[in-house]
Amino acid sequence: xxxxxxxxxxxxxxxxxxxxxxxxxxxxxxxxxxxxxxxxxxxxxxxxxxxxxxxxxxxxxxxxxxxxxxxxxxxxxxxxxxxxxxxxxxxxxxxxxxxxxxxxxxxxxxxxxxxxxxxxxxxxxxxxxxxxxxxxxxxxxxxxxxxxxxxxxxxx
Amino acid sequence: xxxxxxxxxxxxxxxxxxxxxxxxxxxxxxxxxxxxxxxxxxxxxxxxxxxxxxxxxxxxxxxxxxxxxxxxxxxxxxxxxxxxxxxxxxxxxxxxxxxxxxxxxxxxxxxxxxxxxxxxxxxxxxxxxxxxxxxxxxxxxxxxxxxxxxxxxxxxxxxxxxxxxxxxxxxxxxxxxxxxxxxxxxxxxxxxxxxxxxxxxxxxxxxxxxxxxxxxxxxxxxxxxxxxxxxxxxxxxxxxxxxxxxxxxxxxxxxxxxxxxxxxxxxx
Numbered sequence: 001x002x003x004x005x006x007x008x009x010x011x012x013x014x015x016x017x018x019x020x021x022x023x024x025x026x027x028x029x030x031x032x033x034x035x036x037x038x039x040x041x042x043x044x045x046x047x048x049x050x051x052x053x054x055x056x057x058x059x060x061x062x063x064x065x066x067x068x069x070x071x072x073x074x075x076x077x078x079x080x081x082x083x084x085x086x087x088x089x090x091x092x093x094x095x096x097x098x099x100x101x102x103x104x105x106x107x108x109x110x111x112x113x114x115x116x117x118x119x120x121x122x123x124x125x126x127x128x129x130x131x132x133x134x135x136x137x138x139x140x141x142x143x144x145x146x147x148x149x150x151x152x153x154x155x156x
Numbered sequence: 157x158x159x160x161x162x163x164x165x166x167x168x169x170x171x172x173x174x175x176x177x178x179x180x181x182x183x184x185x186x187x188x189x190x191x192x193x194x195x196x197x198x199x200x201x202x203x204x205x206x207x208x209x210x211x212x213x214x215x216x217x218x219x220x221x222x223x224x225x226x227x228x229x230x231x232x233x234x235x236x237x238x239x240x241x242x243x244x245x246x247x248x249x250x251x252x253x254x255x256x257x258x259x260x261x262x263x264x265x266x267x268x269x270x271x272x273x274x275x276x277x278x279x280x281x282x283x284x285x286x287x288x289x290x291x292x293x294x295x296x297x298x299x300x301x302x303x304x305x306x307x308x309x310x311x312x313x314x315x316x317x318x319x320x321x322x323x324x325x326x327x328x329x330x331x332x333x334x335x336x337x338x339x340x341x342x343x344x345x346x347x348x349x350x351x352x353x354x355x356x357x358x359x360x361x362x363x364x365x366x367x368x369x370x371x372x373x374x375x376x377x378x379x380x381x382x383x384x385x386x387x388x389x390x391x392x393x394x395x396x397x398x399x400x401x402x403x404x405x406x407x408x409x410x411x412x413x414x415x416x417x418x419x420x421x422x423x424x
Contacts, residue, residue, distance in 0.1 A: 016310055023340065102217060102218070113296060
């Protein structure tokens with residue numbers, strides 16, 4: 001990697017941030033805006049529920065994969081506390097409604113499925129494009145081995 | 157009494173079983189639990205299928221999600237199979253497919269996107285026409301298009317900045333980003349068949365923002381898990397000092413080394 005290319009992630013991250021903001025600004029313009037507090041509230045709700053569900057999923061994976069050399073106590077107790085914390089906060093945010101938690105959990109799966117489909121399509125096409133490049137044959141591959149016999153012409 | 161039409165049994169229990177199956181699969185090859193992973197996975201999938209079949213037509217969010225995913229499975233499969241055909245019909249050394257199939261693969265992958273476009277301008281089916289099904293479908297489309305635009309722009313710019321003569325790859329990805337962006341603009345400006353623009357705006361502000369928070373929450377949970385593993389390993393006591401080899405053990409090592417060295421010498 002050359003020195004010029006070392007800082008590739010900066011402009012690319014900036015571009016992505018710019019596109020994401022542009023998409024939100026477009027919707028803002030077309031919809032006439034929305035309550036900023038609603039956005040924050042929804043983001044916090046998604047954060048706490050996803051945090052709880054992911055911790056619970058990791059707890060189940062950890063319990064199923066425990067082995068005699070694992071330091072399982074810290075992981076199991078820690079994940080139990082994290083899952084409890086995330087789900088309790090989400091439960092409180094939803095006014096104690098388990099049904100709302102179920103509905104919002106389902107929405108998380110829907111979003112995750114959409115995200116995975118988009119990422120799969122882009123990287124699938126990228127893989128096809130990158131592996132599909134034609135290269136000129138390396139002339140070194142056409143050389144035949146001399147079996148170790150080398151003649152060196154020395155010129156005075 | 158528990159029944160398969162109860163969402164806790166028919167939907168959430170199989171998800172828990174899938175997590176357990178993943179854990180079993182991560183165990184050592186000789187561990188008997190590893191054999192349980194396939195069985196657990198099969199049981200989880202069977203319960204979900206029975207739940208979907210039993211609750212068909214009901215308006216619970218879990219049933220609606222399964223109906224929407226079933227509705228989308230065709231186009232997602234088209235895109236996935238298209239990408240695979242395009243990859244394995246290229247000049248790849250592991251490409252067993254004929255070269256002529258490559259354009260078909262790309263057409264299929266882009267066909268999935270066109271399929272979504274057609275779904276947006278045609279009359280929606282019952283699964284996505286109203287209620288929670290419509291919200292789930294709207295959130296899926298909104299997230300799909302937003303992530304498509306962002307990731308395609310990311311991949312395209314990465315190609316241009318990091319590679320030599322990658323204009324062709326970047327152009328294809330730019331087409332993908334522009335097509336996704338155009339579809340996003342259209343649904344936000346004019347709406348789609350069966351869902352007005354205001355409905356799409358509401359989904360964007362309520363569900364997509366919720367999902368962005370959800371993504372951050374999931375990443376945070378994984379980071380916290382890594383932190384727990386790090387803490388546990390840091391607190392682990394140092395391994396005991398191993399005593400030096402006894403004369404008897406040294407003799408065994410010596411014998412093994414001699415045997416192997418003699419074998420190698422004989423082979424030469």
